[in-house]
Amino acid sequence: MTNLLILPILLPMVFAVLTILFRTHHRHANTMAIIGAVLHLFVSCLLMAAVLDRKVISLWVGSWPSPAGISLVADYLGAIMVLVTAVLHTAVVVYARIDITVRQIQSGFYPFMLLLTAAICGAFLTGDLFNLYVWFEVMLMTSFGIMVMENPAGRLTNAVKYVTLNLVSTMVLLTGIGLLYGLTGTLNLADLHDKAARVENTALLTSTALMLMTAFGIKAALFPLFFWLPASYHTLPASVAAFFGGMLTKVGVYALIRLFTLVFVTQTHITHTALMIAGILTMVSGVVTAASQMDIRRILSFHIISQVGYMVLGLSVLTPLALAAALIFMVHNIIAKANLFLVGGLMHRVTGSFHLTQMGSLYKTHGLLSLAFFIPAFSLAGFPPLSGFWGKLLIIYACLESRHYLSAALAALVGLLTLFSMVKIWSEAFWKPSPRSDTTPAGEKLSFWSLAPVLCLCLFTVLLGLFIEPVLQLALVAGEQLLNPAAYILAVKGGG
Amino acid sequence: MEWLVSACFGVMIACGVYLVLRARTFPVILGLTLMGYAVNLFLFLTGRLHTNLPDIISPDQTRYADPLPQALVLTAIVIGFAMIAFLVVLSLRALGELDTDHVDGQQEKPPA
Secondary structure: OHHHHHHHHHHHHHHHHHHHHOOOOHHHHHHHHHHHHHHHHHHHHHHHHHHHHHOOEEEEHHHOOOOOOOEEEEOHHHHHHHHHHHHHHHHHHHHHHHHOOHHHHHOOHHHHHHHHHHHHHHHHHEOEHHHHHHHHHHHHHHHHHHHHOOOOHHHHHHHHHHHHHHHHHHHHHHHHHHHHHHHHOOOEHHHHHHHHHOOOOHHHHHHHHHHHHHHHHHHHOOOOOOOHHHHHHOOOOHHHHHHHHHHHHHHHHHHHHHHHHHOOOOOHHHHHHHHHHHHHHHHHHHHHHHHOOOEHHHHHHHHHHHHHHHHHHHHHHOOHHHHHHHHHHHHHHHHHHHHHHHHHHHHHHHHOOOEHHHOOOHHHHOHHHHHHHHHHHHHHHOOOOOHHHHHHHHHHHHHHHOOOHHHHHHHHHHHHHHHHHHHHHHHHHHHOOOOOOOOOOOOOOOOHHHHHHHHHHHHHHHHHHHOHHHHHHHHHHHHHHHHOOHHHHHHHHOOO | OHHHHHHHHHHHHHHHHHHHOOOEHHHHHHHHHHHHHHHHHHHHHOOOOOOOOOOOOOOOOOOOOOHHHHHHHHHHHHHHHHHHHHHHHHHHHHHHHHOOOEOOOOOOOOOO
8 A cells, every 4th residue: 555655756757758659759749648647646646545544654665674775755745745746747738738849849848747747756755865865866857858958049058057056056965965964874854853853963963954955945946046047947838837937946845844844953043043034035035026027937937936935934933834834835836836837828829929018908809818817826916715815824824923023024015016016917918908909919719728727727726715724724734744743753664 | 084085075165166156167067076076075974984894784793884875975976977967968059059158158248
């Protein structure tokens, strides 16, 4: 039964190989990738059900004994993240049917995409710090591959920067891992919980924590380490930007949540204060920079940064409610943000531009597209009863509850500025009369394949908002589990 | 011995950081390579420095060199090698297509 844990990683890998075989038949490759994504979604649901049933499940891969082997663990947080990954991956692969060109498929879009999904799920499920590093490297490699496929010249320099910065972060991460191993003699996360608490040299432990925070902070695009993100995301095809923008930074956030609830919990007055300051600055700087942009993809990229700030703020407060809020916000954000990138791609398809000044009167010509933009955008801005409202409300509430009044006030203010950006896109692209009145207003007709995934993600956002009560209960259990990792440790060390 | 090795590590990191901050792709790649060496050395050192000790754990051996960092460093070397190779190819493509090896993809303007 615990072998189920390996499936969300293994299945996309198998289908990646199959899509390599079909790379010259692009229709078949797409069908194959969709089948893979749907199966992956199915096993992710099974995994979620198993976790709901047994709280934490773990597996020592290859049955190697405790200290030497690598464990896979799924608790609530991990299982929820895998499920959301699978949902988004399915939507993106369906959308890719119209978005990705034949040349891009031939240069390996689907295999890279499936391997990326496998790596992300691996990062969510692993119980070993070094293994986490390896999954991050697989993620990077595949994202490099996707980034440079059939490249317009501008994308190459962005890719060089992206690769360089990620290599630097990898080195910081490896040094941190080395320090931690030198201090504790283990890299298993459950083991580290006890052993890190017993380390006498707390100064060195704290510097290790800050080193790992820097490394994952670069991946999660925390202030002041976020400059690579807007520089590289805005040149990607819409479906890729959606998947990268939705998932990649969140894996960094996930790693931060895992490490700073399970391993580094003894020196919270240093580590979690640093996280809080970084979170607040990330939030504010992201949203302020976004306000001055006019390219939809750039606006959305800067908003990724600002919303990562909310999640890290939730983590830094370190109460069950705050962690639950961070988790809900993360789920909401992955779906809504990716959806906005997909809608942005459709707007480009219709108007021929990503620039707001070139768009207009979409509301009149494309009603369904307007709806598809309205729901995620205003969910992101925090309109009740959409999911983003609850995420922000809970984070602000958790801040107030633990007397971080300034953080709460800034979080509310950033919400307001997010609304400003979304209203800007809305009034410029949808309400303003089209600047190109001489040409026919309605461009290309949007097909089923392009609208279906977008509308499904919209539905997900609405449902997440309407049924917040059961979701909150689930997230609270996840938060409790993170703060009291006894069950997690027992499941890992007891051999599952 | 410890002093010598940690000094090596420090000097390599310092050179690496200096080179990474250059504006041309070639020094940047060299810098990343140097930093990669330094980090791998560091990872290897987390098993502590020993001489003449076996790395096989058996009941009749009371002291042994920690084998795990050696396994970790092998993994890290392989991954780092692949990353650097990819970056070299990417930079060469960028040089070929953009006709400059500046990391921003364009020459900075000559001072007026």
